[in-house]
Amino acid sequence: MKRVLLIRLDKIGDLICTMCVDQVSFLKDWDQQWVIAKGLGFVPDHADPHRKYIELAKEDSKESLQKLRAFLKEYKPDLAVSFQAPWWVSYALWAEGVPVRAGVRSQWHSFLFLNKGLRQRRSLAVKHEAEYNLDVLKHALNNTSSDPAPVLKLQAPTNPELLAKHHLSAGGYVVVHPGMAGSALNWPIANYVEFIKQVRTHTQVVLTGTAADEKWLTDIKATFKGDTNVLCLQGLLKASELFTVLKNAKAVVVPSTGVAHMAASLGATVLGIYPHVRVQKPVRWAARGPHVHIFEAPTLNPDGSHCDGTHCEEFHCMEKITVEQLLHTLSSL
Structure with missing residues (x-):
């Protein structure tokens, strides 16, 4: 062989x-x-x-x-x-x-x-x-086939003890993972906060991330400190445990980062938030899986020009992806 x-x-x-x-x-x-x-x-x-x-x-x-x-x-x-x-x-x-x-x-x-x-x-x-x-x-391999790229399939450990430990029920919570390494534009923190405010009234919200995600989580944690319907698991999960939490979520809300790809490959429902900057666009970096919903920043700038990825500091296109768009998709699940 x-x-x-x-x-x-x-x-x-x-x-x-x-x-x-x-x-x-x-x-x-x-x-x-x-x-x-x-x-x-x-x-x-x-x-x-x-x-x-x-x-x-x-x-x-x-x-x-x-x-x-x-x-x-x-x-x-x-x-x-x-x-x-x-x-x-x-x-x-x-x-x-x-x-x-x-x-x-x-x-x-x-x-x-x-x-x-x-x-x-x-x-x-x-x-x-x-x-x-x-x-x-x-x-x-000098191969000329037209086969498309397969999708990687990941499996999450069955871990009911982990869910019970954090008082989570399968399908009964929404994961919000706002952190990223900075390789793409992110959704504004204010949008994450507003989304969580809307969701936590009827569904438990779970925040995930590592110490490296602190800059994205500081204001969010402060806003919902003491809120029993917003659970912060930042830094508390091993990789295998994160897989279990992602797999059992009703949905995972996440920007363009590794967790989006992990969740999609696990078969979880993903609400992925992406910029329109050419090298960061979902056409190249979208999470791929059976239940992925992509939200991309609009292409039209406020001055009427089309986005070319050179006015990010002026136009803040990511805030144009509205909380209502994600809530509408979430309500249809």
């Missing part, structure tokens, strides 16, 4: 938009291994089917390079596909003599160490990130 090494050393959303491509029919006879960023093992661990993987720390290039080279000596892949990785990954593939070294041809090391590179202009955002990744895989 031929062996393929699939590499994506990036964030959660990027990984979910990449890991799905290994489900294509033309890889069914290949043994597959993934190389992912340290700390993201919970994604392949909860994937259906389970993926084999190793984790590497991007910030520790010396130790990670040694670990990767040792793994390559043992695994001996026939093909390696680098969807996103630093220079030392490309170097390791070359140094260990991987026969076919495929990937995105953009940075200097991709020209020097890869022998099956593909030039892409992802900044044009004419297709989804998953489709761009599938194109790289097809190029690596």
